[in-house]
Amino acid sequence: MTSRIPVLTTLAAYRVAVAGLPMQAQPARDATGAIVVIDGAASWWDAAALAIRDGASAVLVAEPHEVPIDAVCELAATARVPIVVHRSRLRADLVESAIEQRAGVPPRLVVAECRANADRLGATMRDAVGWMRVFADARLTVASASAAAGGAGALLRSSADGMVVGSMLATVTRPDGAVLRVQALGETTTEVEIDEPVGRSELATITERGRWVAPGRFESGERMALRRAIGAVEGTGLSRDLVDLLHDAESAARILRGEHRLRRFG
C-alpha cells in the first residue's frame, strides 16, 4: 500500500469522501502535511491562508460562495501549495468529458441561461462564465452588460482576439436553488443542464450523427474533488482553479454591476 495522504475536514460529505478513498486518503488531526478542506460558505480565503500557514500540503475549497476579488487575488499570489476549488455546477470531470466529446471542434457561439433566487444568482452566473470560458478555451471580456433587480444579460468576447464568445441571460426566480443551461452551438453542439433542486445534471453532445448523452456520474462531487486534490499533491502541485475562479467571479460581478454598458439603442 502506498502512503495515504492525510485529509483534515469537518465537512460530513468530505469525511465520507475520505472513507471512500481508503487506499489514498486518511483522516488527519491537524493541518501539517494534510489536504485541508475549507468550507466555501464562510470566509474561506482567510481559512485557506491560515491552513497554508499551518503547513497544509494542499487546500480544497468546497463550494465557494463569496469571492472577494482582492482577498482571493492575494491568496492566489502568495499560496505555495495547490489550491483546488470544487464547484458542483462546474464539476471538473463533467467539464473534461464535455471538452473531450467535442473532439477539438470549437463552438461558434455559447449561450448561458441561469435561473436562481437573488442570493444565489451571482454564484450561478460565475459558473456559467466558467462553462463559457472552457468552451471558448479563452479568457473572456464582458463586452456589454445590463443588470437590474430581475436579472442580467451580457455579451462576452474573447480577451485574446475580441471575437464574440457568447451571451448570458440571468433571471432571478422565487424558488430556492439554481438552474443552469449552457449551449455551445456549432457543427458539434454541447448542452449542459444542471438543475440543482431536482438533482439533475445532463451533458449531451450533438452532431450530424445524433445525440450522445454522457453516462450518469455516480461518484460524489466531493470524492472527485478530493481525488483531484490528492493528484495535485502527488503530481505537479499546480492548479489553475483559483485563477479560473477569480476570472469567472470578476466577469460575473461586472455583469451584475451592469458594467461596460453601452448606451441603450432604440
Place this chain on the structure above:
Amino acid sequence: MPWGVGVIGAGPGVAALHLPTLAMMGDLFRVVHVSDHGSGRAVELAARLGATASHDTAELLADPAVEVVVICSPPAEHAHQILECVAAGVRAILCEKPLATTREAAREVVDACRQAGIPILVATNHFYDEAWDRTKHHLLALESDVRSISATVALPPNGRYHAAVTELVASAAPPRSAPDLTDPETSAAVVRQLVLGLAVHDLPAVRDLAPDFEGVDFAAAVPPLGYTVGFRSSGVRVLLTAVMLPDGPDPTWRLTVDTSTDRIDVEFPPAFVHAGSATVRVRHGDLRSTTYRRDADDGYVREWRALAAILDGAAVTEYHEVLDDAVFVIDLAEAAAEAVRAGASS
C-alpha cells in the same frame, strides 16, 4: 370550392414549403398561378400543378382564377407587391415574413389593406403553432410574471429538409461567400437583415408577452452568419441568438420563457418539414415537469387554416396587430444594427 391561390416567387420557400403545405389542404386551397422574375422555376412548378406560370406579378394579378395571393419574394419586394395586390382587389393576402422592411412601408400596406377590407396574414408560423397557444394558456393559468425570454437557434443548411419534402432542381448559382463581419457596416447590415428575416419567427410571440420595446442592450454579428442580441421589452429581458452553420446537427430552435417560478421550453421542429407542432416542456416551480401533447398540424398548416377562417368569415384580420408586430421587428432590427456599429467601435 377551394380558393384559387396565386404564388409570387418560386424559390425554395415556395417549392419546399408552401406548395407541399397547400397540397395537404386541397379542400381549402388550389394553386392556380405561379410567377417569378424569369428564373424558369415558376414555369416548372406551375407545370407540375397544372397551373399558369408568368414572369410578371401584374400578369398573375390579372388572372381571374387568382383569389388569394401568397407573397414569397425577397423581403424588400413585399410592401410594393402587397400594394399591387390591394390595387388588383384580391380576396386575401398571405405574406411571408417580414411584412415590410421600413416602418413607413409597414404602415402604408396595413392602411391600404384595412381601407380596402382585404385580409392580410403574415406567415409567422411559430406564432400559429399550437404550441404557442399551449404556452399562453399555461402562462395565463399560472398567473406568474414573465421575467425573461430566450430564443436560441442553430441551423444547418436547409437542403436536407428540402429533400424531406420535395425534389428541387439544383441551383446553378454559385454558393454565396460569407460576409466580412470585421467591417462594422457589413455586420450591422447582416444583423438587421437577420432580425427581419430570421428572428422574426419568434418576435410575434415575444411581443405577445412583452409588447413595449424599450431598447437594445447589446448586439453583435456572429460568424459565419448569425447574431446575438440582448434587449428589453415591457421590463422583460430578451436574448436572441442564432447561428447558421455550414454543417452540423439538426436544428436547435428553442424559445424559452422564464417566469418567477416556471420555465417553459418550446422546441420547434426543423423548417420546411411537417413534423407536427413544437414540443412544450414546463419545469414547474414545485419541481414537477410536464411535457404537453404535440398536435399533428404544424404552424405552416395552421397559418393557412387561419387565413381560410378569415376568408370564411369565421375570424377577422387584426390589422393593428399586424402593424404592431411589423413595427416591433423593424424597431428592434434598427436598434440592433445601431448597437452593432457602436459596439464595434467601442
